[in-house]
Amino acid sequence: MRNIALVTGASSGMGKEFVREISKKYKGLDEIWVVARRRERLRELKKEIIGTRVRILPLDLMKEESFERLKMVLAKEQPVVRILVNASGYGISGSFEHQTEEDAAGMIHLNCEALTRITYLVLPYLRRGSFIYQMASSAGFAPQPNFTVYAATKAYVKSFSIALRQELSYQGIRVIAVCPGPVKTEFFDRAYEQEEVKFYKKFVMAAPKKVVRKAIRDARKNKAVSVYGMTMKVIRVICKLLPGRWIAKIMGK
Numbered sequence: 613m614r615n616i617a618l619v620t621g622a623s624s625g626m627g628k629e630f631v632r633e634i635s636k637k638y639k640g641l642d643e644i645w646v647v648a649r650r651r652e653r654l655r656e657l658k659k660e661i662i663g664t665r666v667r668i669l670p671l672d673l674m675k676e677e678s679f680e681r682l683k684m685v686l687a688k689e690q691p692v693v694r695i696l697v698n699a700s701g702y703g704i705s706g707s708f709e710h711q712t713e714e715d716a717a718g719m720i721h722l723n724c725e726a727l728t729r730i731t732y733l734v735l736p737y738l739r740r741g742s743f744i745y746q747m748a749s750s751a752g753f754a755p756q757p758n759f760t761v762y763a764a765t766k767a768y769v770k771s772f773s774i775a776l777r778q779e780l781s782y783q784g785i786r787v788i789a790v791c792p793g794p795v796k797t798e799f800f801d802r803a804y805e806q807e808e809v810k811f812y813k814k815f816v817m818a819a820p821k822k823v824v825r826k827a828i829r830d831a832r833k834n835k836a837v838s839v840y841g842m843t844m845k846v847i848r849v850i851c852k853l854l855p856g857r858w859i860a861k862i863m864g865k
């Protein structure tokens with residue numbers, strides 16, 4: 613029986629960092645399966661990882677055939693998935709009306725639908741003691757004008773993860789919603805292509821390695837949500853205390 617970890621969004625940012633950390637921190641894994649569109653990036657990562665085999669699955673999770681392919685590979689290999697990390701995702705900032713229809717729908721497609729389908733496909737291969745890391749965001753704590761669709765997708769991921777965690781707790785499978793604030797990755801190149809990254813985001817920008825290490829520690833403590841940094845923890849409490857429409861008003865200004 614082969615024990616594996618499956619990481620989506622592994623070609624950059626937090627997905628890539630998860631692969632690095634998993635290879636060091638989880639003993640007894642035979643393989644790490646890495647998913648993203650950029651094959652070259654995945655090859656570079658494979659070369660870097662020592663001690664655990666890396667299997668490259670160059671898949672576009674916006675395309676139907678990718679799910680068929682993953683389903684087939686899982687059915688053929690019959691692995692035990694010890695860790696699933698859903699880190700593929702993107703965001704586009706700016707007002708809803710100035711966004712392209714493709715992007716507005718695309719964020720929902722990748723951040724919500726693909727993440728849900730991957731979780732569903734992998735579920736039969738998880739066992740007692742397995743972990744699911746879902747990349748949500750602090751953007752999921754409250755509605756965010758000018759990041760409207762993105763924040764809504766992350767509210768979905770957070771809600772989905774917390775409910776699923778409860779459902780799977782009886783099988784001894786742990787689900788954690790990872791909810792960092794701004795993290796220094798390529799995410800911002802695409803998200804803020806049309807405008808400057810907000811100064812307060814630059815101010816609290818975290819290193820991906822620290823966010824991922826904290827997520828792994830929190831998952832081991834069986835936490836439902838992982839939030840990196842004091843600022844984001846305070847923001848989370850504020851978002852719990854104030855009505856969403858107030859937060860939206862403040863953020864909108």
Ligand SMILES: NC(=O)C1=CN([C@@H]2O[C@H](COP(=O)(O)OP(=O)(O)OC[C@H]3O[C@@H](n4cnc5c(N)ncnc54)[C@H](OP(=O)(O)O)[C@@H]3O)[C@@H](O)[C@H]2O)C=CC1
Pocket residue numbers: 620621622623624625626627647648649650651653671672673674699700701702703722723747748749750791792793794795796797798799800
């Ligand atoms: N950076 C931040 O501040 C924060 C990010 N997050 C969330 O964390 C997750 C990871 O983000 P981060 O690491 O920052 O971003 P990156 O842009 O660095 O990484 C995104 C990953 O998603 C993959 N991806 C994008 N589109 C597709 C697709 N169609 N099919 C398959 N894979 C795809 C990319 O690979 P490729 O292009 O090769 O396909 C890449 O590996 C996202 O869900 C993001 O929303 C949450 C909180 C904060």
Ligand SMILES: CC(=O)[C@H](N)C(=O)O
Pocket residue numbers: 703748749750751792793794795799813
């Ligand atoms: C990109 C993110 O998800 C981050 N939490 C932010 O709000 O900037």
